[in-house]
Every structure is written in structure tokens, then in C-alpha cells.
Amino acid sequence: xxxxxxxxxxxxxxxxxxxxxxxxxxxxxxxxxxxxxxxxxxxxxxxxxxxxxxxxxxxxxxxxxxxxxxxxxxxxxxxxxxxxxxxxxxxxxxxxxxxxxxxxxxxxxxxxxxxxxxxxxxxxxxxxxxxxxxxxxxxxxxxxxxxxxxxxxxxxxxxxxxxxxxxxxxxxxxxxxxxxxxxxxxxxxxxxxxxxxxxxxxxxxxxxxxxxxxxxxxxxxxxxxxxxxxxxxxxxxxxxxxxxxxxxxxxxxxxxxxxxxxxxxxxxxxxxxxxxxxxxxxxxxxxxxxxxxxxxxxxxxxxxxxxxxxxxxxxxxxxxxxxxxxxxxxxxxxxxxxxxxx
Numbered sequence: 001x002x003x004x005x006x007x008x009x010x011x012x013x014x015x016x017x018x019x020x021x022x023x024x025x026x027x028x029x030x031x032x033x034x035x036x037x038x039x040x041x042x043x044x045x046x047x048x049x050x051x052x053x054x055x056x057x058x059x060x061x062x063x064x065x066x067x068x069x070x071x072x073x074x075x076x077x078x079x080x081x082x083x084x085x086x087x088x089x090x091x092x093x094x095x096x097x098x099x100x101x102x103x104x105x106x107x108x109x110x111x112x113x114x115x116x117x118x119x120x121x122x123x124x125x126x127x128x129x130x131x132x133x134x135x136x137x138x139x140x141x142x143x144x145x146x147x148x149x150x151x152x153x154x155x156x157x158x159x160x161x162x163x164x165x166x167x168x169x170x171x172x173x174x175x176x177x178x179x180x181x182x183x184x185x186x187x188x189x190x191x192x193x194x195x196x197x198x199x200x201x202x203x204x205x206x207x208x209x210x211x212x213x214x215x216x217x218x219x220x221x222x223x224x225x226x227x228x229x230x231x232x233x234x235x236x237x238x239x240x241x242x243x244x245x246x247x248x249x250x251x252x253x254x255x256x257x258x259x260x261x262x263x264x265x266x267x268x269x270x271x272x273x274x275x276x277x278x279x280x281x282x283x284x285x286x287x288x289x290x291x292x293x294x295x296x297x298x299x300x301x302x303x304x305x306x307x308x309x310x311x312x313x314x315x316x317x318x319x320x321x322x323x324x325x326x327x328x329x330x331x332x333x334x335x336x337x338x339x340x341x342x
Contacts (some may be wrong), residue, residue, distance in 0.1 A: 274334020
């Protein structure tokens, strides 16, 4: 274990914004901390970096308690959303900053700067002015600067937050490939689910200063821990239910559930892919209230007569129009019984 947090707590005005958090990050692992604004994810990052003192608990790196160790001696790299590049220095001057602070010779600086600019896709850009760079190029320079001193742990705070979506989607793939190639250990925080799921080996979802769920992207996506995690991931088909055998009583009628579903009162998640449209007389009768084009499919918002709205995922050519009457059937494979303690 490279990084360990044990009972890490930070209070602002008596309120715990980081509430007894336990978290470990293995060497070469990429961990993304995900959560809404105010969930404590950036405070966690600042506490690990040494920029925010703990009120209780401990942070350890390589098994050594970091209490009292200043940020510049922790051997971690930091990259922030706004990049924080030095406008008076050219690209090479920015990338070499940490190397100069560590006493590297000019020859060592030049060699490392050239190597990193090649690595991040900006070969020969050392003499360029920072102000002349695009947002994506500035992001690459900030990454090269953070990697230059070979940090034990690289920490990213909303690294792609200021970029447009198409550029974010391209760069997150490049970052993933780069971290795999370098074997970099990464702790990143973001509010963007797509970014976290594309980048991470492990996703940590935070809520109100605590960890709501931790697991691989596939585990978290397939089995959200509770209603909060499910709704945060964008799933809206969540309803109270009572499971008896292999069926659940809900406001949408009796729904099939997986064979191993826990029995009794619970909350049920139905993924949009599990909402199948049929003829109105063959299922739960609904009216199409709205349609949203999602690129790969159409989200069809359905309103039953006396029940909460439902969302179905349909192919563009098969999606019914607003105002159409349809029937709905449900597929057990796309139904998840959420944690009853939530």
C-alpha cells in the first residue's frame, strides 16, 4: 500500500467535511474519487497533499505517518483544474520548475523536459509561450510539470474540468494509456462520472464527507450500493419495493428480480435497458412524456397513470413519439435490489 488514510477527519466550523475516512491506494493503482459538490472529495485530496491539516486520523505514505510533513516534502505531484501555470515562463520553464526545486542540473532538466513533452504529445514545444497554448495543450504542460520530479503519487483535482466535452473524452483516454505506460500511482477527484469510469482502476463515491461505495468501475455501475449512488450515477428508475420470492411489489406493479435477491422491504433500481416497450395492452400502460437524444440511443420518459415516471433506452429508429401510448415490461437481468440499510 502506497497511500493510507485512517479515520481522516477535517472539520470546518464544527462540521465534518471529511468524516473518519479510511482509504488505501496500492502502488500503480489509479483511484478516482467521485461525488457531488460538498461531498469532501477535494478536501480529501488537500489533506493527502499536506495542504489541509487533519483534525483527527492519519495519512501515511509508504507506511510513514505524514503528520507534520510539509507539502513540498511529501513527494507527491499535484495538478489542479486551472493548471496554475506560470505565465512569465515558457513551456520548458514550467515543466522544469519542480526539477529546479529539487536541484537538478540544467542538463538533467533539459533531458527530462524533452522526454516529458514527447510523452504528453508536445514534442519541441519547450520555447512556446504559455499564453499561446490551447486549453488542451495547457493541460498537457501541467501534467508534464506534475510528472517531472517522478512523484510517488500523482494527484489530480478536476484535471479536465475546464475543457470541452470532446477534448475531455480524448484526453482521458490518453491519460489512461500514459499512466499505464508509466506505472504511475494516481489519486484523482472529479464530479464527472464518465471521466472517472474511463480513467480509474477503482472508483470511490463520496457523500457528505464519507465513502458511500468503493469498487471497480464495473462493480459500482452494475451494483450501486444504495439509492444515493444509483441516482448520482444518473439512474432515475428507483422505487420502494417489497421482495417476495422472485418478484417485487412496486408502484409499477410486480417486477421480476434476480434469483438471489434479498427478501423483504427494499429499494429497487431498474436500469433503462431493462424497461422494454411493448403494445399498450401487453404491459404497464404509459404515455410518452418526453424524449432525449443521447447520441447512442434515445432516452424515452414514460408516465404511467398512477406511478412515478420511468426511463427507457431505445434505438433511435424504434423510439416512440411524445404523446404515444405504449406498454412496458421489465427484465430481471437489469433490476438491482439496492442496500436495504440505505
